[in-house]
Amino acid sequence: MTGAEVLDIATQGIWTLLIVSLPMMLVGLLVGVVIALFQALTQIQEMTLVFVPKIIAIFVTMLIALPFLGATMAAYMDRVVDMIIMGS
Template sequence: MNEADTYEILSDTFLTVLISAAPIMAIALVVGLIIAFFQALTQVQEMTLTFVPKIVAIFVGLLVFSPFIYATVKRLSDQTYDLIVNGAF
């Protein structure tokens, strides 16, 4: 195993983390923007109004995107285990 292999594994790992987290982060961003827009329109500055819907949306997003996140992480682990089996480590 040389430096290029290590760089490739680390690059794949970072990319997998970003791809796995992207749907949940996008949901949190969209819900946060919608709530901020609603608060700006109505001038309601309730702190719980920002947290509760965002948490609910994140949990629903986790339920919906769990198979995608699992498949993405499983692909990375399969690649890493294949490298171990083939003697790359």
């Protein structure tokens, strides 16, 4: 396996990581901004208020996006296994 092939696998792995983590990160960001706006408007400055809604939103997003996430990771694994089997 050459250095270029290793870099190709690493690049594909990083892109797969970004694609898989993006839905949860975006939902966490949006929920955090909405709750921060709510806290600013109501002047409720409770530090723990953010965590429970954010955890629930990320969990629901993960359940909804699970087929997409699994397919994305399986496609990456198929590419890696094919490269291992081909010996290149």
